[in-house]
Amino acid sequence: MMAMPPALRRGLMILLGLALLVAPFVPQVIYPVFLMKMMCFALFACAFNLLLGHTGIVSFGHAAFFGSSAYVTGYALRDLGLTTEVAILAGVAFSGLLGALVGVLAIRRQGIYLAMITLALAQMVYFTFLQAPFTGAEDGMQPIPRGHLFGLVDLSDDTTLYYLVLAIVAAALWLIHRIVHSPFGHVLRAIREHEPRTRSMGYAVERYKILAFALSAGLSGLAGSLKCVVFRLASLSDVHWHMSGDVILMTLLGGMNSVFGPAIGAVLISALRHYFDGLGAWVTVVVGLIFILCVLVFRRGILGELHHLLARRPLARHRLKEQPNASI
Amino acid sequence: MDIFGVPHQALLGQVMLGMVNGAFYAVLSLGLAIIFGLLRVVNFAHGAFFMLGAFIAFLIGRNLGIGYWPSMIVAPLIVGVLGILFERFALRRIYGLDPLYGLFLTFGLVLVLEGGFRVAMGSSGHSYPTPPALRGALDLGFMMLPMYRAFVILVAVVVCAGTWVVIEKTRMGAYLRAATERPDLTQAFGINVPLLLTVTYGAGVGLAGFAGVMAAPIQHVNPSMGSDLVIIVFAIVVIGGLGSVLGSAVTGLGLGVVEGLAKVFYAEASTTVVFLVMALVLLLRPAGLFGQEEG
Numbered sequence: 001m002m003a004m005p006p007a008l009r010r011g012l013m014i015l016l017g018l019a020l021l022v023a024p025f026v027p028q029v030i031y032p033v034f035l036m037k038m039m040c041f042a043l044f045a046c047a048f049n050l051l052l053g054h055t056g057i058v059s060f061g062h063a064a065f066f067g068s069s070a071y072v073t074g075y076a077l078r079d080l081g082l083t084t085e086v087a088i089l090a091g092v093a094f095s096g097l098l099g100a101l102v103g104v105l106a107i108r109r110q111g112i113y114l115a116m117i118t119l120a121l122a123q124m125v126y127f128t129f130l131q132a133p134f135t136g137a138e139d140g141m142q143p144i145p146r147g148h149l150f151g152l153v154d155l156s157d158d159t160t161l162y163y164l165v166l167a168i169v170a171a172a173l174w175l176i177h178r179i180v181h182s183p184f185g186h187v188l189r190a191i192r193e194h195e196p197r198t199r200s201m202g203y204a205v206e207r208y209k210i211l212a213f214a215l216s217a218g219l220s221g222l223a224g225s226l227k228c229v230v231f232r233l234a235s236l237s238d239v240h241w242h243m244s245g246d247v248i249l250m251t252l253l254g255g256m257n258s259v260f261g262p263a264i265g266a267v268l269i270s271a272l273r274h275y276f277d278g279l280g281a282w283v284t285v286v287v288g289l290i291f292i293l294c295v296l297v298f299r300r301g302i303l304g305e306l307h308h309l310l311a312r313r314p315l316a317r318h319r320l321k322e323q324p325n326a327s328i
Numbered sequence: 329m330d331i332f333g334v335p336h337q338a339l340l341g342q343v344m345l346g347m348v349n350g351a352f353y354a355v356l357s358l359g360l361a362i363i364f365g366l367l368r369v370v371n372f373a374h375g376a377f378f379m380l381g382a383f384i385a386f387l388i389g390r391n392l393g394i395g396y397w398p399s400m401i402v403a404p405l406i407v408g409v410l411g412i413l414f415e416r417f418a419l420r421r422i423y424g425l426d427p428l429y430g431l432f433l434t435f436g437l438v439l440v441l442e443g444g445f446r447v448a449m450g451s452s453g454h455s456y457p458t459p460p461a462l463r464g465a466l467d468l469g470f471m472m473l474p475m476y477r478a479f480v481i482l483v484a485v486v487v488c489a490g491t492w493v494v495i496e497k498t499r500m501g502a503y504l505r506a507a508t509e510r511p512d513l514t515q516a517f518g519i520n521v522p523l524l525l526t527v528t529y530g531a532g533v534g535l536a537g538f539a540g541v542m543a544a545p546i547q548h549v550n551p552s553m554g555s556d557l558v559i560i561v562f563a564i565v566v567i568g569g570l571g572s573v574l575g576s577a578v579t580g581l582g583l584g585v586v587e588g589l590a591k592v593f594y595a596e597a598s599t600t601v602v603f604l605v606m607a608l609v610l611l612l613r614p615a616g617l618f619g620q621e622e623g
Contacts, residue, residue, distance in 0.1 A: 058428050105607055108614040112370050112427045113566060117610065120563035124603035131596055241559065245435055252432065281446035288439025295433040296421055 020166055024159045032162045033230060034274055039169040040227040041270045045250040045262035046176050047219030052248070053256035054180055055212045056192030058115040061102065061122025062220050062247050067239030068125055069095035069221030070228035074144040075134055077229070084147040084155055084229060088168075091225035092218050098125070099217020103210040119241060126239045140235030144228060155229070165226055172222055173260070179215065180259050188212055220247075249287065252294045255301025264302055341471040342588040348477045348546070350584015351484030355539040356561045357568065357576040358491055359532040364565075365508045366528050369419060369430030375558030376441040377533040381407050381540025382549045383445060386456050396459035400541050407537025412530040419529065420522075438555055445551040453548020480542050487535070488577040495573055504528065563606040569616025579617060 024032045044066055051057040069091035076087035106117045129135045136142070146155040155161045179185050187208055190198040199205045228234045237243065246269060254265025269287070276283050294301070300308060356374055363371045384406050385399040394402065414437065422429045458476050465472040495501040507514040507521050515521045540554070547553055561580075568579030583602050590601040597604070609616065 058431075060431070105610050108610045109566070112431060115428065115431055116370065116562040116566055117606070119559055120566065120603045120606055123559045123563075124600045127599040130599075241555075245439070248432065248435075281443045281451075284439050284443030284446065286443075288436045288441075288443060291436030291439060292418065292433060295429050295436065296418060299425075299429070 017170075024162050032158050034270075036162055036165045036230045037227065037274070038267050038270045039165055040223045040230065041247075041250065041266040042263035043169045043172050043226070044220050044223035045247055045254065045266040046173060046260060047216050047223060048247045049251045049256055049259075049262045050176060050179065050188075050216040050219070051212055052251055053258070053262075054185060054192065055188040055209065057107075057209065057212070058111075058248075059102075059106070059118040059213075059216075060115045060241070060244050060248070061118035061120075061125075062217075063239050063241060063243035064102070064118075064122035064125040065095040065099055065217040065220040066224035066227075066243060066247075067129065067234070067236075068098055069224040070234035070238045071129055071132075071135055071141060073225040073228045074141045074234035077147045078141065078144045079134060082147070083151045084149050087147060088222065088225040088229065091228070092221045095221025095224065096214045096218030099221075100210055100214040102217070103213025106213070107206060107209045119244070122239070122241060122244060126236070126241070129239055130236060135234070135236075138236065140233055140237075142233045142235075144232045144234065146229050146232060161230065165230065168222070168226060172219055173263070176219065177259050184208070184211075245291075246287070249291050249294065251301075252299075253290065253301055255303035255305070255307075257300070258303045258307075261301055261303035268302075337471055339589075339592055342592045343585050344468075344471065344473055344588075345477070346585040346588020346591070347481050347581060348584070349587060350581035351481050352539055352543060352557065352580075353561055353564050353584055354577040354580030355484050355487055355542075356536055356557065357564050357580045358488055358573060359535040360561060360565055361573060361576045362491070362495070362504075363529055363532040366504060367419070367423070367430070367525055368427050369434065369529075370427065370562075371434050371529075371532070372431055372558065373414075373434040373437040373441070374533065374536050374561065375554030375556075376438045377407050377411060377536040377554070378540040378543070378557065379445070379549075379551060379554035380410070380441060381537030382456070382544040382547075382553065383449070383540075384537070385541040385544050386454055386549045389456065396457075396541075396545070400538065403541045404534040404538040407540075408530040408534030411533035412526055415526050415529040420525075423525075442551045442555065449551065451551060453550040453553075456544035456549055458545040476545055480546070483542060484581075487538070488573075491535075492573050492577075560602050563602050567602075567606050567609045567616060569618045572618050575618025 020035070023030060023035055044062075048059070048062050051059050071091075072094045073087045073091035076082045076090045077084065080087075082090070102118060102121050105121065106114050109117060130137055134141070146161065148154055149164060153160060155164065187198065187203055190201075190203070191205055191208060195205060224238060227238070247266075250265035250269050251262040252265065253268060254263060255261030269290075272286065273283060276286070298305070356378060360371055360374050363369060363374075381403045384403040385396070388394040388399060388402065389396070418433060418437075419430065422433060462476040462479050465474045466478055495504060503514065503519050503524060506517075507519065507524050511521050543553070564579050564583050565576065567583065568575045583605065586605060587598055587601055590598040
């Protein structure tokens with residue numbers, strides 16, 4: 001985001017934060033549950049981008065992490081009666097471990113093969129949940145009680161839950177920001193740019209990739225758990241490959257060379273799905289067309305194009321030159 | 329005679345039915361392998377073109393009265409032409425970029441085609457009649473094999489063998505192999521490589537359309553019939569490696585049989601067994617059974 005003047009960026013962030021804080025008081029403008037859904041997907045897309053944009057690994061199976069975490073959280077809340085935060089943590093732990101496992105297998109191949117492997121493994125997870133006794137198969141798992149936070153705060157009230165979701169998503173996004181800009185994040189980008197060279201510099205590339213997988217999966221799982229708590233539902237559509245495709249599109253649309261670009265894509269795609277839900281299968285057609293357009297003419301994504309425009313101004317180019325290593 | 333407590337009739341029966349599925353896997357992974365070899369594009373839309381083939385056969389049958397046999401020619405041709413248009417106007421623009429964009433682009437096409445057919449035809453399946461000449465069943469001694477399924481296995485074997493002959497023994501095939509190895513040098517010898525790419529893509533998806541026509545009498549013709557299949561085919565491609573035509577055909581048939589066996593011994597695993605085999609192969613022989621280490 002370096003091409004954007006820092007003051008402007010900070011201003012926009014504060015404005016967005018304030019807007020999100022007051023949003024529950026104006027439900028006639030935007031429905032809080034829908035806002036929570038958008039936040040979950042924003043987190044999902046940014047977590048996914050840890051792999052795609054920052055490590056250069058294409059996972060076509062992220063629905064597996066998103067969905068399985070939703071199922072685990074749902075199971076913990078409904079059948080085990082655990083408190084909400086424990087249920088969410090259980091989901092995150094499960095998806096993180098699953099991510100490490102998938103990572104171990106998938107990184108044995110590269111590039112396009114890796115994408116196919118993750119897709120296949122995710123399909124395996126899909127069929128497992130289809131047949132597992134507690135998931136309710138086609139009906140999904142519902143209704144799931146939202147439970148009590150720390151066993152004390154009742155979350156059945158939308159406004160209370162809204163602030164919890166906002167806090168968790170903000171914290172998770174901040175964590176992603178920290179990961180990307182940490183020394184670990186720099187190694188990930190080195191792997192993306194030139195894997196053999198990174199290896200020759202003594203980094204255990206495999207270990208970094210698996211850890212990136214686990215982190216990305218765990219954070220995607222957090223998004224899935226939250227969505228499960230918000231909607232009191234875990235369903236097969238959360239683990240379906242359509243979901244994996246959606247998160248790729250969100251990331252591509254928002255811009256995968258940035259930390260928060262995918263969030264923009266997530267907001268747009270969930271808005272599209274929300275407001276045009278009545279059109280049924282036409283939405284799928286439109287999503288497909290956006291996909292094709294993104295690949296053909298819009299590969300930088302929204303944030304990427306914006307940076308590109310701003311970077312063309314002489315002043316900005318000068319500033320970019322001063323900070324050649326400034327990551328986006 | 330029982331094998332592990334399963335009557336051998338049931339076992340052999342499932343193996344035969346598995347081979348029918350395997351026949352489709354083989355034909356689809358064949359097309360996928362040829363397209364990937366030359367275009368470096370993993371054609372996610374392969375399943376969508378398969379579905380398109382089935383739907384075209386169904387639609388021209390219902391509305392124009394064109395029967396099964398002419399459909400076997402007409403439907404793949406239409407699918408091939410549509411594929412050629414897609415290659416010309418979309419795929420061509422992303423050659424030279426990361427192959428992932430090819431995967432994403434064809435995935436977008438899947439959504440458009442599936443969504444479009446869901447809008448036009450609904451999500452539920454349509455049944456397509458088995459051609460009269462192939463009704464009835466063959467008595468194999470241990471089971472009654474429906475004639476049509478036997479026909480599918482036979483045709484798939486012929487198609488795979490035919491493709492192998494075209495690629496290995498004809499001038500066209502030699503061009504194709506040359507362009508797969510070194511497109512730049514092939515072009516320098518005066519062979520029109522861009523045209524070759526277009527034709528190959530058209531032929532590859534035409535093959536998928538052909539498989540779709542064959543599948544129409546067995547499966548319900550519905551918009552999502554292709555994509556569930558293509559994911560299994562991806563796993564098969566990972567298992568077999570995209571290296572060889574013969575390899576992908578053999579792997580396809582073999583895994584169909586493995587799936588059939590899983591249905592006998594542990595039915596719950598029949599949907600996941602291919603993926604389990606894939607995981608195993610990745611652990612033991614990461615490059616795939618017939619593959620070389622890719623770059």
